[in-house]
Amino acid sequence: MNDSELITVLREQRDKVPMTTPVEHVISRGRAVRTRRRVSGVAAVAGAATAVAVGVALALPASHPPTRPGAQLAAWTVVRQGGGGVRVTINELRDPAGLQARLRADGVPVSVTFSGHPNPACSGYSGEGDQRQRRHRLGSVVTGPVSPRHAMIIHPGALPSGAGLQIFSSFRHYPGQRGGFAVAVSLVQASQRCTGS
Amino acid sequence: MGTQQRDFAEFYRETRNECLLAILVSVGDRDIAQDLAAEAFARAWASWPTVSRHPAPAAWVVRTALNAGVSRWRRRHRETPVPNPALVADRPSAGPGSSVDPAIMAALLRLPLRQRQVVALRLFLDLDTARTAQVLGIAPGTVQAHLGRALATLRGELSPIRQQEARS
Numbered sequence: 001m002n003d004s005e006l007i008t009v010l011r012e013q014r015d016k017v018p019m020t021t022p023v024e025h026v027i028s029r030g031r032a033v034r035t036r037r038r039v040s041g042v043a044a045v046a047g048a049a050t051a052v053a054v055g056v057a058l059a060l061p062a063s064h065p066p067t068r069p070g071a072q073l074a075a076w077t078v079v080r081q082g083g084g085g086v087r088v089t090i091n092e093l094r095d096p097a098g099l100q101a102r103l104r105a106d107g108v109p110v111s112v113t114f115s116g117h118p119n120p121a122c123s124g125y126s127g128e129g130d131q132r133q134r135r136h137r138l139g140s141v142v143t144g145p146v147s148p149r150h151a152m153i154i155h156p157g158a159l160p161s162g163a164g165l166q167i168f169s170s171f172r173h174y175p176g177q178r179g180g181f182a183v184a185v186s187l188v189q190a191s192q193r194c195t196g197s
Numbered sequence: 198m199g200t201q202q203r204d205f206a207e208f209y210r211e212t213r214n215e216c217l218l219a220i221l222v223s224v225g226d227r228d229i230a231q232d233l234a235a236e237a238f239a240r241a242w243a244s245w246p247t248v249s250r251h252p253a254p255a256a257w258v259v260r261t262a263l264n265a266g267v268s269r270w271r272r273r274h275r276e277t278p279v280p281n282p283a284l285v286a287d288r289p290s291a292g293p294g295s296s297v298d299p300a301i302m303a304a305l306l307r308l309p310l311r312q313r314q315v316v317a318l319r320l321f322l323d324l325d326t327a328r329t330a331q332v333l334g335i336a337p338g339t340v341q342a343h344l345g346r347a348l349a350t351l352r353g354e355l356s357p358i359r360q361q362e363a364r365s
Contacts, residue, residue: 001355003348009355010320013297017221019213021235023206029235030242093310116310 078102086154087144090183093169100196108158109164109195111188116188118168122194125163125187141165142185152185163187165194207275209238212255218297219317220262222305225345229266236261256332263314272300276298304354312347 002010076099077090085087086106089097093114100112112120129154141158142165154165213234220237221230237258241248251257305313309334319330319340330337 001352001360003352006348006352006355007320009298009359010301010316010351013301014215014218016297017218017227018213019217019234021213021230021231021238023209026209026235026238027202027205028240029239030245033240033243194309 010189042191078106080106081153084155084157087158088152090153093183099167103154104196108154108165109159109162109190109193109197110154111196112167112189114169116169118166118184118195121191122166122188125160125189127160127162138185138187141187160187160189164190166194204249205242208241208254210250210266212258213238215321216255216258216262219259219321220266221297222302222313222317222321223263224308225306226247230262233262233266234258236265245278252350253328253332256318256328258322259322269364280308286355298360300355301351304364307354308347308350311335312343312350313342316347317350319344 041190075094076088076090078099079087081087086101086103086108088099094111096114100110103110103112111122113137114120137160138156141155143153143155159165163185165185166186190197198351207331216237217230221227224230224233240261241254241258244318248254248257307318314333318324318332319326324332326337326340328341333340336342
């Protein structure tokens with residue numbers, strides 16, 4: 001199979017995934033988007049002044065520059081919080097090695113991969129009770145955001161002895177909910193090859 | 198139906214399937230891809246006077262859908278502790294209802310994300326190298342390199358299957 005034949009085969013797939021949403025539904029949804037924009041445009045003017053004032057008061061976090069020139073968000077940011085928490089915000093699935101190094105420097109034994117697969121050097125944490133109890137423990141190590149932009153807060157002090165974290169990207173379904181672009185977090189056995197310690 | 202709506206309906210009819218496939222190879226899930234595509238087309242209609250003058254409106258739709266996918270990911274990943282990462286990562290993902298050749302879809306989904314996006318824009322949307330580079334925010338040479346690597350990988354994976362099919 002040469003390149004030309006391969007490209008032909010690939011292009012033949014285009015009509016094999018029919019988009020079934022009727023155009024009327026799309027247009028109706030588009031009208032709702034227009035209406036929402038008109039409303040939110042008014043609110044944005046009022047909110048801008050507040051955002052500037054808050055931004056000055058925040059410490060500059062460790063971060064990775066965005067992919068595209070002109071983009072406003074860093075690919076990720078890491079900020080140490082009072083009480084030992086580490087706030088992680090991931091805006092783009094880029095530079096996992098940089099994020100991993102930054103988190104390890106902040107005392108989180110962690111493996112980070114954004115390749116769509118977990119690190120094969122890592123194995124699931126097997127200590128302390130059954131799977132439900134370990135999942136409960138994960139819920140105390142990784143807590144929810146304090147605002148919609150803050151993706152997660154890691155509490156390294158809550159990690160069980162011998163455990164680390166694995167953060168990896170996935171484009172898959174999860175039981176009981178629909179998937180998509182997702183970053184999964186799980187407890188793993190801490191080791192030199194997986195979590196660096 | 199006004200002129201604008203007729204134009205948009207024609208654009209939708211002509212490009213919806215290729216846009217959906219381009220999004221599908223990036224997100225790997227048929228239902229999510231369809232949701233993202235519908236949302237992106239809706240936003241295209243909401244800004245149709247602008248989008249219709251875009252040099253590649255279909256690329257605008259795909260880019261918008263992928264951005265929406267990232268927003269969706271931001272909202273959802275906070276609630277996804279994974280009991281067994283290996284099982285999740287290895288699960289087949291084209292999803293029910295997809296009639297794309299499963300071997301081709303599986304091979305596409307094994308490519309790195311950026312290579313998949315380049316394949317989608319260059320081959321499914323027929324964008325040229327310069328436009329693909331602009332949409333993805335990378336250099337034209339990088340687009341060519343990604344496409345070359347992707348085609349080499351796909352050829353290596355699909356050629357034996359095709360030969361086997363030809364023999365049987």
